[in-house]
Amino acid sequence: MNLRFWLVPALAAVGAIITPALRAEQSQCEVPAELMQVSATLPHLAERLRAKQPVNIVAIGGASTKGAAAGSPDLAYPHRLQLALAESFPDSSITVINKGVPRQSTQQMLERFASDVMPEDPVLVIWETGIADAVRGIEVDDFAAALQNGIDEIKNRAIDIVLVDMQFSHSTAAVIDFERYLTTVRRVGDLNEVYVFPRFEMMRYWSEQNMFNFDEVAPEERARLAAKVYDCIGRKLAKAIRVAVQ
Amino acid sequence: MPEPSTQRDLRLDFFRGVALFLIFIDHVPENVLSYFTLQAVGFYDAAEVFIFISGFTAALVYGARLASKGALYATAQVLRRAWQLYVAHIFLFVIFIAEVSYTASTFKNPMYNEEMRVADFLDEPHIAVVKALLLEFQPTFLDILPMYIVMLLIFPVVLLGMQRHWLLVLVPSALVYLAVQLLGIAVPAYPEGHVWFFNPLAWQFLFVAGALLGNPNMPGQATATMLRLAYPFALVIFAAATIIKLSWTIHGVWEPFPGLLLKVLWPVNKNNLSPLRLVPFFALAVLVALWVPRNARFLSSAIARPLIRCGQQSLEIFCLGILLSALGHFILSEYDSGIITQLAVNAAGILLMLLTARMIDWYKRMDRMPALQPAVAPGRQDRMAR
Numbered sequence: 001m002n003l004r005f006w007l008v009p010a011l012a013a014v015g016a017i018i019t020p021a022l023r024a025e026q027s028q029c030e031v032p033a034e035l036m037q038v039s040a041t042l043p044h045l046a047e048r049l050r051a052k053q054p055v056n057i058v059a060i061g062g063a064s065t066k067g068a069a070a071g072s073p074d075l076a077y078p079h080r081l082q083l084a085l086a087e088s089f090p091d092s093s094i095t096v097i098n099k100g101v102p103r104q105s106t107q108q109m110l111e112r113f114a115s116d117v118m119p120e121d122p123v124l125v126i127w128e129t130g131i132a133d134a135v136r137g138i139e140v141d142d143f144a145a146a147l148q149n150g151i152d153e154i155k156n157r158a159i160d161i162v163l164v165d166m167q168f169s170h171s172t173a174a175v176i177d178f179e180r181y182l183t184t185v186r187r188v189g190d191l192n193e194v195y196v197f198p199r200f201e202m203m204r205y206w207s208e209q210n211m212f213n214f215d216e217v218a219p220e221e222r223a224r225l226a227a228k229v230y231d232c233i234g235r236k237l238a239k240a241i242r243v244a245v246q
Numbered sequence: 247m248p249e250p251s252t253q254r255d256l257r258l259d260f261f262r263g264v265a266l267f268l269i270f271i272d273h274v275p276e277n278v279l280s281y282f283t284l285q286a287v288g289f290y291d292a293a294e295v296f297i298f299i300s301g302f303t304a305a306l307v308y309g310a311r312l313a314s315k316g317a318l319y320a321t322a323q324v325l326r327r328a329w330q331l332y333v334a335h336i337f338l339f340v341i342f343i344a345e346v347s348y349t350a351s352t353f354k355n356p357m358y359n360e361e362m363r364v365a366d367f368l369d370e371p372h373i374a375v376v377k378a379l380l381l382e383f384q385p386t387f388l389d390i391l392p393m394y395i396v397m398l399l400i401f402p403v404v405l406l407g408m409q410r411h412w413l414l415v416l417v418p419s420a421l422v423y424l425a426v427q428l429l430g431i432a433v434p435a436y437p438e439g440h441v442w443f444f445n446p447l448a449w450q451f452l453f454v455a456g457a458l459l460g461n462p463n464m465p466g467q468a469t470a471t472m473l474r475l476a477y478p479f480a481l482v483i484f485a486a487a488t489i490i491k492l493s494w495t496i497h498g499v500w501e502p503f504p505g506l507l508l509k510v511l512w513p514v515n516k517n518n519l520s521p522l523r524l525v526p527f528f529a530l531a532v533l534v535a536l537w538v539p540r541n542a543r544f545l546s547s548a549i550a551r552p553l554i555r556c557g558q559q560s561l562e563i564f565c566l567g568i569l570l571s572a573l574g575h576f577i578l579s580e581y582d583s584g585i586i587t588q589l590a591v592n593a594a595g596i597l598l599m600l601l602t603a604r605m606i607d608w609y610k611r612m613d614r615m616p617a618l619q620p621a622v623a624p625g626r627q628d629r630m631a632r
Contacts, residue, residue, distance in 0.1 A: 039501075063360035102360040137386060137440065144513050169355045173579035175346050177386050179275040183498070184513070190501065191509055214355040222356045229357065 028211050029232035031202050036236070038243040040195035042160040045124045046245035052091040057082075058099055058117045060109055061128025064167050065100030070227035073098060078126070080234025081241075088242050097122070105132045106146040113153055125154050126237070128164035128199075134181040143181060147188045155192075162241070163189050163196045168203035171215075195244055197237055203229065255306070256545045256554055257538055262299045263557030263603075266567055268292035270595055273387055273571035276578060278588050286495045287488050289514050290527040293390060297449060298531065300394065300560075301456025308405055309462040321402040328398035334565050335391040339378050341569060342385050345576075367437070377436035384435055387568055389443035396446040397453045404454055408461050415454060423451035426518050441517070448519040455528075473536055480532035487526035556603040563599050570595040 048055050059065050059078035067076020082096035099116045101109075106129045117125055127150060133143045147163070154161045165185045166178050182200055189196035206212060211232075212225050268283045269292045285291035304324070312320035350368060353359075367374035367383070377383035381392040407415040425431060426448040432441035459469070490506045497505035505512075514522045544550055556563045574591040581587070 064357060069356035069359065136437075137443075139441070139517055141513050141515050141517070167357060169358050170579060171349055171353050171355060172358055173575070175349050177275060187498070187508075187512065190497075191512070214357075219354075222354065226357050 028206075028228075029235050031205050031236065035198050035201055035205065036240065036243075038195055038240050040189075040193050040244060042124060042162070042195075042241065042244045044158055044160045045241070048123050049089050049092050049245055054093040055089075055095070055124070056120050056122045057085075057094065057096045057124045057126060058120050058122040059096055059126040059128065060099040060112065060117055061126075061164065062100060062104055062109075062131055063102035064131070064230075065098060065128045066102060067098070067100065067226075067230055068102075069223065070230050071223045075227040075230060076100070077230040077233040077237065080231045081126075081237050082234075084235045084238030085241065088238060096126075100128070103132050105136065105138055106130065106143055106150070107138075108132075110146050110150045110153075113150065117154075118157070122159055124160045124162065124241075126162045126164060126197075130166045130178075130181045130185055134166065134176050134178050140180050140184050144184050144188055147185065148192070151188070151192050151194055161194055162237075162244075163194055164199050164237070165196055166200045168200045168207060170207060195240065197240055199233060202233070202236060206232070255540055256550075257534075257540060257542070258299050258303050258306075259554040259557035260545060260550055261295060261534070261557070262303075262560055263553035263555070263563075265292040265295035265299070266556055266560060266563050267553075267596055267599065269296065269564070270567035270571050270599065271592060273568065274574040274578065274588075274591060274595070276583060276588075277574075277592065278585055279592050281495065281499075287492050288526060288530065289487055289491055289520075290523045290530070293444070293516075294452060294519075294523065294527045296390075296560075296564075297394070297397070297452050298456040298527070299557075301397070301453035302460035303456075304398070304401055304453075305405070305408070305457035305460035306462060308401070309408075309460070312405055312409070313462070317402075317406060320405060324398055324401050324405070328395050330561060331391055331395045331398065334561060335381070335388065335395065336379070338388055338391070338565055338568055339383075339385075342388060342572075345572065346385075374436070382434075382436040384440075384443060387572070391564075393442065393444035393446050393449055397450060400450065401457070404457055408458065409463065412458050412461065412464070416458060419451050419454040422447050423519075427521065430518070432517070443517055445518050448517070452519060452524065452527075473532055476532045477536060480529035483526055484529040484533055487529070552600045552603065555607050556599060559603045559606045562606055563603050566599055566602055567595070570598060 045055065045057075057078075059081070063069070065076065065078060067073060067078075070076060073079060076098060078096040078098040078100075082094055085094045085096070097120050099112070101112070104112075109127070109129055129147070130143070132138075151161055163185055165182055172178075178200065186196055188194070206229070212229050214222055214225060217225060271277055271279045271283050272285060272291060274280070280286065283292065284295070308320050308324055311323055347368060374383055381395065384392055404415050404419075426445060431447060432445055433447065434440070435442050458464070490511070493504060493506040494508055494512070496503045497508065511522060514520050516523065545554070574595055577591055578587060
């Protein structure tokens with residue numbers, strides 16, 4: 001945890017007071033600028049885009065990568081990311097391949113690299129992980145080691161990597177202790193100069209803004225709401241990638 | 247944890263009271279105050295303090311009972327204590343089950359449907375409950391008491407061994423600890439693939455070390471010489487470890503600040519009590535033993551007294567702290583996680599712990615009082631009240 005945790009609500013409060021009219025106009029995916037800081041770079045992807053060559057991106061992760069909650073693979077975040085990137089880089093043909101398998105630990109995903117990731121010949125791997133580890137209470141050291149091995153494996157093949165941290169949900173927060181795992185992902189990213197997309201903090205912000213609240217909608221509305229969140233995540237990730245390749 | 251005796255070293259109670267507060271604060275996730283606890287400046291945290299002092303105190307109290315009433319009585323006393331801990335653990339477990347069942351049955355977020363499997367054990371409660379009774383099922387934060395129970399179960403052997411020779415205890419304990427460090431032996435837990443969060447094979451070393459130092463047979467002169475010899479080393483180790491860990495903490499908040507040796511030393515293993523945690527903790531213990539005399543004046547101050555009281559009722563206050571931190575987590579995640587709420591949650595929790603310790607202390611004093619005859623006639627008392 002860090003200053004962010006109380007900075008976000010503080011910013012939210014200020015925002016709520018001074019810009020109520022503006023906010024209605026803005027896209028509902030907005031997050032505080034603090035959450036969109038990207039210091040790492042993606043040199044291999046940047047080079048490919050500059051050369052206007054086709055780009056393969058593999059999104060490996062769990063249930064929230066697969067995106068079943070939204071009802072269709074086209075509504076999952078990897079596809080939303082592909083659409084957003086295509087808009088920003090019209091000269092390259094960009095494909096984001098979805099390799100989400102629910103309920104896998106970081107170690108299990110790592111073991112899938114050889115069969116699911118490398119054969120796609122990606123120039124960027126987006127690794128969404130940590131949920132299953134936190135839910136199962138896997139030792140933080142083992143979690144860190146699996147992340148490190150995965151990063152090494154990808155970097156050694158001259159592929160870029162982005163990590164995506166956990167999902168936020170009000171109701172899980174009380175029974176799952178994500179904090180240690182969040183800290184670990186951030187620290188591994190920091191040590192390896194790998195960008196960690198702060199999904200948890202973003203979703204928490206949106207949740208606090210009441211952008212999505214599953215308790216107050218009818219069951220049939222929930223998939224639509226999930227699709228909205230995935231869409232926002234795809235867009236924000238595309239924006240972060242744009243910054244990282246500049 | 248055992249009942250107070252007459253010539254009690256109040257430093258033990260005081261620092262154990264402090265450790266209980268720190269455990270509570272550290273267990274409330276995303277708590278701004280956790281930047282000011284031991285774990286922010288040390289590789290160790292309050293768990294080490296708690297276990298070390300518990301070993302020390304156990305040796306003092308049960309050592310005295312061994313000397314006065316014999317091995318059978320002392321063993322029976324230790325086992326009774328272990329039973330109390332066990333009952334407390336099961337009590338906490340029931341509350342945990344209630345919390346998780348409630349969350350699982352009211353869960354509506356489809357984005358977490360496939361991954362929210364904390365409640366997996368609700369599919370097979372007949373197994374989960376038995377595993378909890380066997381101490382094999384240890385949900386988050388319900389992991390320190392099982393380890394402590396194991397410590398007490400082995401304690402009669404430690405106690406009797408220490409009577410013969412301290413090396414009889416130290417050597418096997420250190421060998422087991424080393425074996426864990428070198429071979430990574432873990433104790434399996436439930437569900438499949440889990441292990442005990444606090445590996446008892448590793449943590450026993452800290453408990454035993456505390457017990458050896460608290461052993462009443464230990465000549466005071468030898469301890470004093472040992473402390474003086476260790477002083478310069480302790481000072482250097484403590485300073486170095488503190489500077490390194492502090493740099494990590496600052497780096498975590500403000501990235502441009504360099505985390506010294508972060509790449510080399512991180513992560514520091516807690517499950518197996520990495521030497522990187524243990525050695526600086528021993529350094530801290532040496533410094534505290536030298537710098538805080540037994541009769542330090544602050545121990546009798548009005549500020550220290552409530553903390554000492556908490557340290558004396560440590561089982562009850564520890565359990566309460568676990569409940570309060572879960573409740574605090576719930577409030578922060580469900581209602582508001584702003585800094586004001588965080589501070590309010592901390593303050594309320596600490597206040598409740600202080601008041602509860604006071605109440606338990608009062609109960610115990612009442613229990614100890616001999617049944618008195620009414621000293622004055624009721625009529626007269628009435629008059630006095632007016």
